[in-house]
Amino acid sequence: MAESVDRDQPLTPAGRLFLQPQMNQIISAAITVEFPIDIDSFRAQVQSSIMFKHPRFCSLMVRDSAGREHWRRTAVDIDQHLIVHRQPLADDPSISGDDAVDEFIADLSVSSPLSADKPLWEIHLLLANKTLIFRVHHALGDGISLMSLLLSCCRRADDPSRMPSIGGVGAAASGQGTRRMNLWTIVLAVWYTLLYVVEFILRSAWRRDRTTAVSGGAGVELWPRKLTTARLRLDDMKLVKGAVANATINDVLFGVLTCGMSRYLDMRSPKALPEGLRLTGLAMVNLRPQSGLQDISKLMDGDSGTRWGNKFGMLLLPVYFHRGGSDPIQFVKRSKAMIDSKKLSLEGPFSYSIGNLLMSLFGPKVACLLNYRILCNTTFTISNVVGPTERILIAGNPVKRIRVTSSSLPHAITMHMVSYAGMVDLQILVAKDIIPDPKTLAKCFEDALREMKEAVEATNN
Template sequence: MALPASDTDEPLSPTGRLFLRQELKQEIYCAVGFKNPINVEAVKAAIQASVLLKHPRFCSLMVHDRHGVEHWHKTSVNLDRHLIVIDSLVSSSAADDESAVNEYLADLSIGAGLSADKPLWEIHFLMAHRCIIFQVHHALTDGTSFMSLLLSVFRKASDLNAPPTIAPLRKKRSMAATTIWEGIVRKVVVLWYGLMLGMRVLWVSDRKTAISGGDGVELWPRKIATARFCLEDMRIVKRAVGDATINDVFSGVISSGLSRYLDHRTPKALQEGHQITGVAMVNLRKQPGLQEPSDLTRSKSLLNWGNKFGTILLPIQYKRCGPNPLEHVRRVKVTLERKKKCMEANFAYKARNNIMTYLGAKVAGLVTYRVLSNTSLTISNMVGPQEHVAIGDNPVTYIRALIVHMLSYAERADMQILVAKDIIPDPEFLAQCFEDALVEMKEAALATIVESS
C-alpha cells in the first residue's frame, strides 16, 4: 500500500523490516485456553478496555511511501475486522481439544498470513475448543513486549477487578569488564564469535541428523506437540546445579531431550559429542521482566517496545544417557555464561541492524536465512503471568506460544514444539523425551541435595 509519508508516520525498525521479507515471514502465535465456554462479547469488552487498542503499533497500517520505505501509518481500528470466530473445525481429525488447537496452529503458521489492509494482528476464536489465538506480525513487536501488552487484557482469577501482579523489574547483572585485560579478551572473543557467525552464513552447517531440514523447509506442512513442565521441578534442578538459572535448566532439558530422541530415531548412528546448533533468542532490555501494561503507550516505554532481542548460536552436544543427567545443565550453563560475558547476543543484534541499514533488507534477509538454514532449531522462552488469570469471568487454563518455545504461566511451563512433519513425524514422542529428561534431572537433583545435607 503506497501512501505519502506524513509527519505522524514512523519508520519501521530494522528488525521489523527484516521480518517483512517473504523468506523470513514471522508471526507470533499465542494460544490462550479457557476453563468455560467462550463469551465473545466478554472478550471483546476486555480488549476494548485494555491498552491493546491504545498502543500505536496496534492502531497502525504498514505502508510504503513513494520511495518504497516502510512506515507505520496511524489509522482507526474496527475491532470486528480483527476477530475470526470459528464454531467448529470441521476438517480436523483430532481426538481432543489440545490436538485440534495444535493442528489449527500448525496450518496457520504456513498460511497466507495477515492482510496488510488493516493493522497486522488478528484474534481467532476456536469456540468448540475453548481457545483463542492471538496472531501478531513480528514486525510489530517481539514476544516479551506482546506478553506485557496482553497482561492488560487479563484480570486476576481470584479478583476479577484487579490486574495481574507484575514481578518487580530487576536489572540484569553487569557484564562490564573490570580490567583492561578482561576488556581485551572480551573483544577478541566477540571477534571470534563474529567469525563463527560469518562462517555459518557462508558454508558451515550442522551435519545431517534425523531432525535436520532441507531446502524450503519453512514451507513444508507442520505439526505441533506440547511438553508440560512444573516450574518447581525446574527450581529443584536449578538449586542442585548451583548458581544456575531457569534458562540453563530449560536449555539442558533440550540437550538431554534431543539426545534421547535421536537415540530412538537413529540408535548408534551418531558419535558421542556430535554437535547440534540451536539459534536461541535473547531479550536485550536492561530490565528483562514484563512491563506494566499501562506504561506501554508512554513515550519512554516505547523505547523498550519492539524487537529488542539478539541471537546466540547454542551448541548442543549429543550425549547418550549417562549416570548423571545434570551434566547436560552444567555443560549448557558454562556455554551460556561464556556467551553472556562476550555479549554475543548484543553483537548479533547490532550486526543485524547495521546490515539492514547499510546493505539493505535483501542482503540482511539472505544472511539471516542462511544462518537459520545452517542450524537445526530455534529456541526461545518467556515469562508469563505468575498467578492464575481470567478474561472476563472465564479462568485461563493455559497460555502457549510457538516454535521450540517455553512460556511459563502460574506454576507451570508449556513448551510448544513446531516441526516439519515430514522430518519429525512423531513430535509427541519428542515432547515426551523433553518431559522425561526433566523428571530424570529432578530425581538426580533430589539425590544430590540429600547427599549434601
Template sequence: MGERGDEPLTPAGRLFLQPEMNQVIHCVIGLKNPIDVDSIKSQIRDSTLLKHPRFTSLMVRDPRGVEHWRPTQIHIDDHVRVIHDHSTPINNYLAELSIDTSGLSMDKPLWEIHLLLPHKCVIFRIHHSLGDGISLMSMLLASCRKLNNPDALPTIAAPSASRTARIQFKNLIVNLWFCFVFAIQFILRCLWIRDTKSAITGGPGVELWPRKIATATFSLEHMKTVKRAVPNATINDVLFAVISSGISKYLDFRAPNGLRDGVQLTGLAMVNLRKQPGLQELSNLMRSNSGARWGNKFGMLLLPVYYYRSNSTDPLEYLKRAKAMIDRKKQSLEANFSYIVGDFVMSTLGPKFASFLNYRILCHTTFTISNVVGPQEEIMIGGNPVTFLRANNSALPHALILNMVSYAGKADMQVQVAKDIIPDPEFLAKCFEDALLEMNEQVTPKM
C-alpha cells in the first residue's frame, strides 16, 4: 500500500508510463522580448502550477508495483534548464527532445521548463501521465493575461452547438448502427487490419528512430472562409480536408505511381471528451483537485483520409468527404467507446495489455493528429507578449505526427516525422499550407 497522503494514478496515467506508450508533451511558447531567467523562476514559484498536486508530487510504486503520486518539496532549479546554444533551431531542439525522455527523471515531479534564450522561446515539458493537452492549456492560460487588457484572462471560443447536439432520440437507431459498425472496425484494427503501405508508413520500433520537425502555419480566416463553402462544415472538417489533400500532394511527389486513387490512409485522432465551455471552466481545472476533471480524458477516433492524384481532384471534394466522414464518426460515439473500453481494459487486464493494444493500433494506422484550441486574442505571460503557441509530443511508431494549436488568428501545426522515412518535412508542411490556399482560392470570389 502507498503511504498516507499518496494518491493512486488514473488508469490513463498508468498507461502512459508503460515503455511502449511513454509520452511527454511539449508546449512551445514564443516570446517577443528577451527572457529574464530570474523573473521566470520567480513567476514559477508564484504560479498556479505549484499549487496543483500533480506538479508537486513524485511518481512512486508500492511493493505491488502500483503507481502513486506522493507529495514532495519542489526545487525550482531542478526543473528549469537554461539553453544558450545559438546554433540549434527550435524545431531541431524539439526533434531531439521527442526521442529523449531521460530528462524527466523519476526522482522529481515529471515536468521541466527549458528556456531557449537565443530564440526567446520557452518549452514546457510534462509527462503525459500528469495530464492531456487540455489540462496543459488550462494550466498555461491560468498564468496568462490578455495583451490589450492585463487584468483579464484569455478567452477561448466555445464550439457551436449545431454539430454537437445531433444525437437525438429520433436518430437512435442510426446512432446505434454507427456505434456497432465503428466499434467492430476499431476492434478489427486492434487485431490485424492495417493500412496499405505507403511512403509515409511507420511501424514497430519507429518511435526510436531520429526525428525532424517542420511547422505548417494556417490562417484561421482562410479556414473559416473555406468551411462556409460547405453547409454546416467545421474547422475540424477543413483541417482533415487539408491533411488529406496535403498527403495526396506529398505522395504525388514521393511516389507518383505507387498508389491507386481512393487508397485509405488512417489517422488516429485524440479527441477531448470534456465539455468545452471556454476558459473560465478550464481555469477551474487548475483550482480543482478532482481527478475526474484534471488529467487525461480523451478518446481515439480512426479517421480515414484518401489518396487522390492532386491534379485531378476538385479541392473542395476533400472537404465534402471529410465532413461526411466526421459526421458519421460523431454519430457513432466512437471516441467515447474507445475511452470506456480503454478504461475497462486498464482496470481489468492491467496497463501492460492496454499498452500492447494501443501500440498495435498505432502500428496499424498511418499518422496521429491532435488539435488544441488556444486563445483568440494575443496574450502575455509575465508581462512578455506571446508570439506563437505550438505543441508536439514524444515519438510514436508513426512516421508522421501532426499537432495543431490555434492562437490569435492563426494555427501552427507541428509536422513531426521519422526522418529516415520522410526526409523532407518542410516540403510536406508546404503541401499542407498549399492545400488550404487552393481551397481558399476556389471559394474566394475573383475581383
C-alpha cells in the first residue's frame, strides 16, 4: 500500500477544480463515420493506441486521508470502457440520425457521471447511427490535449501512413499575438490588462449581466438540456475575413455569434431590449507556446514546457445587442476591435495564475465558488478547438463529422466549435426550459454568416 501511494501523482489545480460537484465537467466528442462500425477492429485500434498507454487514461482518481485527489495507475479492462448500443436511438423515423445522437448526448450531459471505479473515460458505440462518442473527464486534460490525443489515433484518408494536420480555426480567442512591442503598445497592454483584470474580479464578486431570454443562473446546470448544431463553411468565413483589413477567422466567428445572438434576442424579446445592451461570454484560451495540434510525446514529457493537462485561461468576451442593419460586416469589425484588445492584454494568463494561487492558498472549494460565480454572472460559454484540415480515418473508417460538447453549466447556452475538413460544427447545448428552440438559434448563426457572405459578394461585384 505504501509503494502504491508513493507512485500516486497529484492532480493539477485545474483537475481538482473540475472534480468539484458544481464544476464537474465531462467532454463528449461525437465522431460520425461513413461505414458500419466494426467493434473488434475498433477495440483493437484503441488497445494499440497511445491513449491506452497514456498515464492519465490508465489511472484511477483516488483521495488520500486528507481528501486530496491523486492519480493511481491501474490495469485497464477495455470492455469496461466500451459501451455498445446496438438498437437505434430513436424509434420515430422522422427524427434524423444526427438529432437522435444530439438528444442522447444532451441527456448524458446532465444525468451520467463517469464511475470512479475505473479511469475517467468511456466510449459509446452507437452502431445504428454509425457514431462513436468519446466521454472524457475534463480533469484528464483540456480540449487541445484531448484533440491531440484523439488525432494521434487517426490517419489521413488520402494517405493512411500519415498523421492528420491541423489548421484553419484557432481558439475562441487566441493567446498573445505576435506583434512589435513599442512604447505605445506596452502602454496599451498595461492599460487593457488592468481594465480586464478589474472586470474579472468584479464578475467573480457581484457584477452580473442583465437578465434576458437567454440568461441562466445558479442551479441551471441541473436543468434538462437540448443539443443542436450550426454548420458553417470555412470558405465562407475566409471570404468574409478578406473584407475586413487584418481580420482573422476568429474575428469572423465572433462576429457571426454576435449577429446571430442579436437576431435571436430580437425574435424572443422584440422592442424589449435597449440597443447596445451588453451580454458577456466566457471563453477558454490556450496558453501553450504552440497553438493547434500538440506532439503527444512532448505533452507527456513533464519537462517539455507544453505539458499534458489543463493549460488554459479564461477571457470575458462581450456581445452587444444590435438590431439588424444594412451592413452585417459591422459585426465583424466590432468583434475584431474587441478581440485585438483582448489579445494585447494578459487577461488569460492572469486568470490561469490567479486560479492556481487560489487553489494553493484556499483549496478547491473556494476556487470553485469563485468560478461558479463568474459563470452565474455571465451569459454563455464559448470554446473552439481546431480539428484536422483533411478527411481522416479512425480504425480504417472514414470520418464524416466531429462534434464536441461538455457537461452542462449554470449558463443556459454552452457553445463548442470544432473545425474539420472545411466545415465548422458549432454545438449549442441549451437549458430547454429557457431556450426551447435551439434550432432557431442555430439558424440565426447560419443566416448571419450567409448574409455576411452575400454582402461581401455584392460589394465585390
